Amino acid sequence: MSRTIALRDVSKRYGRESYAVERVSLTVEPGEFLVLLGPSGCGKSTVLRMIAGLEDITEGELYLDGEYANHVPPRERDIAMVFQSFALYPNMTSRANIGFPLRLRDPATDHEPQIEATARMLAIEDLLDRYPGQLSGGERQRVAMGRALSRHPSVFLMDEPLSSLDAKLRGHLRAEIARLTEELGVTTVYVTHDQAEVMSLGHRVAVMRGGVLQQVSSPRDAYALPSNVFVAAFIGTPRISLLEAVVHAPLDAGMSLDLGGQRLALPEPLSIDHQLLRIQQGRPVVVGLRSETVRIAPPSQARPGEVAMRGIVEHVEYQGHEALVHVNTGSRPAVVADLESARPPAAPGHRRRPHGNSLGPLGRRVMGRLSGAVATLEPPQSSSAGDAGVDPDRRGVRSDLVVRTGPQVRVRAGAQVPLLVDLAQLYVFDHAGRRICPAPDGLPDLEE
Numbered sequence: 001m002s003r004t005i006a007l008r009d010v011s012k013r014y015g016r017e018s019y020a021v022e023r024v025s026l027t028v029e030p031g032e033f034l035v036l037l038g039p040s041g042c043g044k045s046t047v048l049r050m051i052a053g054l055e056d057i058t059e060g061e062l063y064l065d066g067e068y069a070n071h072v073p074p075r076e077r078d079i080a081m082v083f084q085s086f087a088l089y090p091n092m093t094s095r096a097n098i099g100f101p102l103r104l105r106d107p108a109t110d111h112e113p114q115i116e117a118t119a120r121m122l123a124i125e126d127l128l129d130r131y132p133g134q135l136s137g138g139e140r141q142r143v144a145m146g147r148a149l150s151r152h153p154s155v156f157l158m159d160e161p162l163s164s165l166d167a168k169l170r171g172h173l174r175a176e177i178a179r180l181t182e183e184l185g186v187t188t189v190y191v192t193h194d195q196a197e198v199m200s201l202g203h204r205v206a207v208m209r210g211g212v213l214q215q216v217s218s219p220r221d222a223y224a225l226p227s228n229v230f231v232a233a234f235i236g237t238p239r240i241s242l243l244e245a246v247v248h249a250p251l252d253a254g255m256s257l258d259l260g261g262q263r264l265a266l267p268e269p270l271s272i273d274h275q276l277l278r279i280q281q282g283r284p285v286v287v288g289l290r291s292e293t294v295r296i297a298p299p300s301q302a303r304p305g306e307v308a309m310r311g312i313v314e315h316v317e318y319q320g321h322e323a324l325v326h327v328n329t330g331s332r333p334a335v336v337a338d339l340e341s342a343r344p345p346a347a348p349g350h351r352r353r354p355h356g357n358s359l360g361p362l363g364r365r366v367m368g369r370l371s372g373a374v375a376t377l378e379p380p381q382s383s384s385a386g387d388a389g390v391d392p393d394r395r396g397v398r399s400d401l402v403v404r405t406g407p408q409v410r411v412r413a414g415a416q417v418p419l420l421v422d423l424a425q426l427y428v429f430d431h432a433g434r435r436i437c438p439a440p441d442g443l444p445d446l447e448e
């Protein structure tokens with residue numbers, strides 16, 4: 001029933017030189033649930049629409065079960081799609097809406113049993129005789145899903161099916177979708193820009209940015225071993241803290257990471273992960289610290305592999321089971337472009353993504369390009385340039401580090417706190433945004 005979807009160097013150009021999707025290669029295995037993730041405007045819907053046949057492929061090839069499918073009409077692809085803004089026929093009951101694709105395909109047969117079965121699956125039996133106007137948003141979404149699922153497609157494409165719902169309903173339906181697709185074993189591509197959906201849903205996640213695929217991996221690896229600074233920043237809540245740093249490796253002393261106000265000494269002998277840092281001597285890098293990598297404790301309590309820092313508490317977010325402590329360490333936060341907003345529209349005849357003709361130290365706009373992956377780092381000032389009414393000096397004082405603690409830890413804004421950083425969990429990215437630490441081949445296997 002389920003099928004393999006393969007994209008080979010697939011690109012989509014709407015204008016003459018504006019790539020919405022650029023050389024995406026990706027294989028979705030039969031029965032797999034793949035989440036396509038990325039900020040608004042990065043090309044997710046376009047990829048989905050090309051798979052469905054609703055959009056022409058400009059360059060590259062699409063294969064369905066190994067067969068070249070670029071020109072197969074949508075109807076013959078046996079693909080069901082739930083759209084970003086789902087549309088039910090307002091003058092049809094839920095029953096008629098769900099039965100619509102069945103009637104279209106086979107008008108002579110009684111589809112009632114199949115409609116009932118689909119409704120049971122989605123727990124909407126009671127709603128079958130209501131019209132869309134008499135349903136809540138979540139209920140409408142279920143009916144829309146019922147309509148897509150009723151004819152047992154072999155591929156299920158969902159484009160942000162939960163984006164219009166409130167958080168609670170979203171969580172509930174998310175679990176439902178996971179169960180349903182697992183049960184049906186249907187190959188599914190699920191588009192979202194909500195990274196929280198990734199961890200709970202996907203077998204694998206494909207992260208896109210500016211039309212380009214950044215990483216395809218398990219959600220766990222996307223979190224633990226992000227290929228670049230963009231993926232690191234996009235996946236994980238709270239967002240990873242990214243600090244500008246310089247590698248300091250004098251001949252006569254140990255190596256350290258200079259974070260502006262403070263230095264993180266890397267103990268000798270250097271770990272495998274930190275050895276590659278030596279060639280970055282004197283160069284700007286970005287240090288990434290996840291909130292669980294740092295704890296509030298004095299140097300006397302340091303465990304092996306932990307180094308001391310200090311900071312001033314800016315504010316504390318109590319979240320019931322834990323607290324997030326926002327700390328200012330005096331370092332300069334590195335800001336990754338494109339994380340949330342759509343990119344500015346491209347001037348006609350220009351490629352949308354910026355080119356790296358202004359390479360320089362991290363204080364200025366820096367970008368790099370590697371195997372199709374692009375990482376642009378810019379200082380906070382330029383990221384909100386033109387933001388009239390915001391005092392540029394005020395922006396510099398916000399916290400640069402988020403530390404996760406138990407709810408029992410009592411710290412007040414303004415207090416100076418000692419910090420311990422677990423070096424084994426430290427990320428370092430080079431000037432182009434590529435991950436250097438942990439070493440790209442993965443973490444060393446401690447068992448051997």
Ligand SMILES: Nc1ncnc2c1ncn2[C@@H]1O[C@H](COP(=O)(O)OP(=O)(O)OP(=O)(O)O)[C@@H](O)[C@H]1O
Nearest residue numbers: 014015020038039040041042043044045046047193
């Ligand atoms: N019909 C079109 N003509 C021209 N440009 C388009 C067209 N459709 C999409 N684009 C552009 O292509 C890019 C990718 O759009 P797409 O809809 O695939 O983004 P998305 O990742 O789904 O974003 P969102 O999360 O906001 O839905 C955007 O810059 C968009 O403006």
Ligand SMILES: [Mg+2]
Nearest residue numbers: 044045084159
């Ligand atoms: Mg979209």
